[in-house]
Amino acid sequence: MRINIEIGDIEAFIEVAETNSFAKAASNLNLSQPALSRRIQKLEYELGTSLFDRTTRSVQLSYSGRNFLERAKSIIEAIQTATKTLNEKYTFPSIVKIAAVNTALKNIIFPTVKLFKEQNPNSKIQIIEKSANYVVDSVLGGECDFAINFMGLQEPGIEFEPLFEEEYVVVFPKGDELEKKRKIKISDIKGRDFIAVWKGSGSRIYFEDALAKHKETLEWTYEVRHVPNALEMVEQGMGITLAPRLAISKQYKGLSFRTLIDPKVSRVMGLIKRSGRNLTFDSQQLYDLLKQRYLKN
Numbered sequence: 001m002r003i004n005i006e007i008g009d010i011e012a013f014i015e016v017a018e019t020n021s022f023a024k025a026a027s028n029l030n031l032s033q034p035a036l037s038r039r040i041q042k043l044e045y046e047l048g049t050s051l052f053d054r055t056t057r058s059v060q061l062s063y064s065g066r067n068f069l070e071r072a073k074s075i076i077e078a079i080q081t082a083t084k085t086l087n088e089k090y091t092f093p094s095i096v097k098i099a100a101v102n103t104a105l106k107n108i109i110f111p112t113v114k115l116f117k118e119q120n121p122n123s124k125i126q127i128i129e130k131s132a133n134y135v136v137d138s139v140l141g142g143e144c145d146f147a148i149n150f151m152g153l154q155e156p157g158i159e160f161e162p163l164f165e166e167e168y169v170v171v172f173p174k175g176d177e178l179e180k181k182r183k184i185k186i187s188d189i190k191g192r193d194f195i196a197v198w199k200g201s202g203s204r205i206y207f208e209d210a211l212a213k214h215k216e217t218l219e220w221t222y223e224v225r226h227v228p229n230a231l232e233m234v235e236q237g238m239g240i241t242l243a244p245r246l247a248i249s250k251q252y253k254g255l256s257f258r259t260l261i262d263p264k265v266s267r268v269m270g271l272i273k274r275s276g277r278n279l280t281f282d283s284q285q286l287y288d289l290l291k292q293r294y295l296k297n
Helices: 007-019 024-029 035-048 063-088 102-119 132-140 202-211 225-233 282-293
Strands: 052-054 060-061 094-100 123-129 147-148 158-171 181-184 193-195 223-224 241-244 254-261 264-276
Touching: 007 024, 007 060, 007 241, 024 223, 052 158, 060 063, 060 102, 063 094, 094 132, 094 282, 102 123, 102 147, 102 225, 123 193, 132 147, 132 202, 132 264, 147 202, 147 282, 158 202, 158 225, 158 282, 193 202, 193 225, 193 241, 202 241, 223 225, 225 241, 225 254
Parallel strands: 094 123, 094 147, 181 254, 193 223
Antiparallel strands: 052 060, 147 264, 158 241, 158 254, 158 264
16 A cells, blocks of 8 residues: 655654644744645545644644654655765755746745755756746656746646745836826826836736736836846836736835735746656655645645
């Protein structure tokens, strides 16, 4: 009989057992409480027994849970020992190749890769920046192990695992009259100089589709290739733009933004890989780390 238990499920169980608290365990593991609960429920399902006695005020190990705890710790210890042995034996660097749209680099890829490298000092990571459509090509063509992209731009042969929903915002120079508004309607920005990214980009596709559903359009004054270029032009006072929230970083000190509510524009970001492809050990570790840090429920 095949048992589908992940290392993360066992680690989640141990953390809850040692803290006697789902809230503390979720915080320690950098998970949401619903995500942690699902891990425990999955583990209990695979083991065919309840591991905790739960009340509204407390959580305690059940009889089965107490029996499983030491075995669980032994499993994790054995995996850690095996991993350490392999790392010591094979000193050549493992190369992880990940592709991403440029708006995901600064706030998702870079901090996660930094953490991954601290945990895996012998690994090398190749980060491949692509526009959304070409990210899919990179995955299908084997140029990268996996990628971060938007839902809706996939093709047959691709597996998509959603992480979170990202809203689009209206971006304008600090001091602009739009700062007086808490949220912005499309009617508030019509007639303004609008900076658009090129028509084939994922960012452009999403907001134009959303506008079209409401029979709205925005006439562009400038068109550039990438979102960061549009943001720099806004900072120089050349107009306004619509951009994914992730694209707005602290480096743009001269920018302000507000949520667009009429119509609301958003997209789902997630991990993609080729269907049926088994990732290397290091690639799977980075893949799982991204899930752990950014999966929202």
